[in-house]
Amino acid sequence: MNISVFGTGYVGLVAGACLADVGHQVICMDINAERIALLEAGEIPIYEPGLTELVAQNVATGRLRFTTDTAKAVKESELLFIAVGTPPDEDGSADLRHVLAVARSIGEYMDDYKLVIDKSTVPVGTAEKVQAAIADALNARDLSLDVDVCSNPEFMKEGAAIEDFTRGARIVVGTDSEHVEARMRACYAPYNRNHDKLMFMSVRAAELTKYAANAMLATKISFMNEMANLAERLEVDVEEVRRGIGSDPRIGYHFIYPGCGYGGSCFPKDVQALERTAREYGYHPALLSAVEQVNYQQKQTLFTKLQRTLGDVIGKTIAVWGLAFKPNTDDMREAPSRELMEALWAVGAKVQAYDPEAMAECRRLYGDRHDLILTFDRIQAIKGADALVICTEWKAFRSVDFTWLAGELSEKLVIDGRNLYDVGDMTAAGLRYVGVGRNNLRLVNATYSSGEPCRD
Numbered sequence: 001m002n003i004s005v006f007g008t009g010y011v012g013l014v015a016g017a018c019l020a021d022v023g024h025q026v027i028c029m030d031i032n033a034e035r036i037a038l039l040e041a042g043e044i045p046i047y048e049p050g051l052t053e054l055v056a057q058n059v060a061t062g063r064l065r066f067t068t069d070t071a072k073a074v075k076e077s078e079l080l081f082i083a084v085g086t087p088p089d090e091d092g093s094a095d096l097r098h099v100l101a102v103a104r105s106i107g108e109y110m111d112d113y114k115l116v117i118d119k120s121t122v123p124v125g126t127a128e129k130v131q132a133a134i135a136d137a138l139n140a141r142d143l144s145l146d147v148d149v150c151s152n153p154e155f156m157k158e159g160a161a162i163e164d165f166t167r168g169a170r171i172v173v174g175t176d177s178e179h180v181e182a183r184m185r186a187c188y189a190p191y192n193r194n195h196d197k198l199m200f201m202s203v204r205a206a207e208l209t210k211y212a213a214n215a216m217l218a219t220k221i222s223f224m225n226e227m228a229n230l231a232e233r234l235e236v237d238v239e240e241v242r243r244g245i246g247s248d249p250r251i252g253y254h255f256i257y258p259g260c261g262y263g264g265s266c267f268p269k270d271v272q273a274l275e276r277t278a279r280e281y282g283y284h285p286a287l288l289s290a291v292e293q294v295n296y297q298q299k300q301t302l303f304t305k306l307q308r309t310l311g312d313v314i315g316k317t318i319a320v321w322g323l324a325f326k327p328n329t330d331d332m333r334e335a336p337s338r339e340l341m342e343a344l345w346a347v348g349a350k351v352q353a354y355d356p357e358a359m360a361e362c363r364r365l366y367g368d369r370h371d372l373i374l375t376f377d378r379i380q381a382i383k384g385a386d387a388l389v390i391c392t393e394w395k396a397f398r399s400v401d402f403t404w405l406a407g408e409l410s411e412k413l414v415i416d417g418r419n420l421y422d423v424g425d426m427t428a429a430g431l432r433y434v435g436v437g438r439n440n441l442r443l444v445n446a447t448y449s450s451g452e453p454c455r456d
């Protein structure tokens with residue numbers, strides 16, 4: 001099939017490359033000329049495991065092409081995927097500017113039937129707005145052409161995006177048209193061989209399914225972070241509780257890892273946008289507000305724990321391991337590391353940071369500043385530091401020589417935002433170790449008693 005994908009970000013580029021890989025003819029279009037030039041030169045603007053090879057292979061076969069030419073992308077394909085960003089607007093709702101700009105361009109350039117597929121995460125009712133924007137542009141040209149709009153939300157995770165796209169649990173399509181159903185079945189047939197993963201539903205249900213999925217996952221995380229904060233006060237190790245509840249298949253082990261708060265480009269913005277939608281429709285979303293509130297509080301936990309254990313962080317040098325919002329990506333959008341570093345800088349502390357993939361992104365975000373040193377490796381980040389804080393659970397951080405670490409850090413303090421280590425091993429090496437919900441803040445600081453203040 002001839003497919004165009006608008007937007008070559010995490011979703012558009014992965015979707016485009018995967019669809020080309022199963023035999024479709026794909027054009028990836030972006031208004032960012034620099035990005036397209038990079039892609040045409042064989043460079044990938046983001047870090048996503050396996051993507052460089054997948055793009056190269058499919059460009060070589062001629063099935064994957066890049067362009068900044070909107071008219072070409074509209075005219076040459078029947079299936080038009082919209083995969084542009086939907087960032088939060090000032091009031092927290094999803095900003096549909098980019099989605100509707102693509103819709104207008106489709107109406108401006110189409111000259112035969114098109115099936116428009118909303119892959120971006122968009123609020124309930126957006127497909128109708130996309131249809132209206134296309135119709136307006138067609139009217140302005142005095143044309144009446146058939147066009148269908150369906151919803152096909154994406155559930156991939158960064159760092160495992162190719163695997164998720166090609167072997168995801170389900171493919172949700174919102175449509176009430178038999179023709180659209182047939183075309184979408186044909187498009188996804190290569191991924192649908194073993195069992196039927198395609199789920200057809202109403203357009204509005206598909207749009208809400210995407211937000212409900214992200215909100216449910218964010219709720220699990222905030223719930224577990226709340227348990228961690230409680231466990232700390234009850235002198236319980238939350239990791240034991242995690243194993244205890246995860247073993248119940250009704251709960252499961254996924255997304256119950258306590259930590260320093262969820263980040264990334266989606267959970268924060270999608271929970272906020274769903275909350276906004278609820279309010280718009282006269283419903284008070286008590287649970288969603290609490291999920292957000294717990295996460296806001298959790299993102300401060302690393303700095304609070306540092307302050308509580310060190311007393312004062314002014315003038316200290318803090319080593320930070322992990323800058324990306326999660327492992328296997330270079331994405332630092334809403335990353336807990338940013339909250340920590342900005343809080344440290346505000347009180348006059350220095351940061352020595354290392355991340356296997358996000359160093360360039362960190363430099364792009366913060367530029368050259370005297371209180372940020374990006375080191376060549378994780379070892380260099382420790383040299384001359386007073387304490388270590390772990391923000392991202394990259395595999396390479398899992399095995400460490402604790403005795404060496406205790407010898408290097410002047411305060412012998414490790415704040416572990418991802419609970420990577422065993423409390424006993426760390427203390428045996430002479431380290432003061434503070435995890436999240438690990439019942440050990442009291443051990444490292446006798447003055448700690450009342451816990452962190454609750455945010456109203």
Ligand SMILES: NC(=O)C1=CN([C@@H]2O[C@H](COP(=O)(O)OP(=O)(O)OC[C@H]3O[C@@H](n4cnc5c(N)ncnc54)[C@H](O)[C@@H]3O)[C@@H](O)[C@H]2O)C=CC1
Nearest residue numbers: 007008009010011030031032084085086098120121154158
């Ligand atoms: N990042 C992720 O893992 C996932 C994201 N999503 C959703 O998918 C959508 C896209 O997300 P990302 O790929 O992360 O965004 P992104 O910000 O990485 O990329 C968006 C791209 O769209 C381009 N763009 C903007 N306006 C355009 C236009 N008029 N025509 C063509 N290109 C245009 C931008 O230049 C940019 O390259 C969002 O709605 C997001 O919520 C859904 C599932 C996973």
Ligand SMILES: O=C(O)[C@H]1O[C@H](OP(=O)(O)OP(=O)(O)OC[C@H]2O[C@@H](n3ccc(=O)[nH]c3=O)[C@H](O)[C@@H]2O)[C@H](O)[C@@H](O)[C@@H]1O
Nearest residue numbers: 154155156157158221255256257259262263264266325326
């Ligand atoms: O809509 C989206 O963009 C995507 O959002 C998430 O994917 P992503 O943000 O890439 O990454 P996740 O693995 O879900 O992690 C999100 C955040 O939650 C945190 N997390 C995750 C799991 C957990 O148990 N604990 C926890 O704190 C991670 O550290 C990270 O900061 C969803 O998992 C995807 O299904 C969805 O498609």
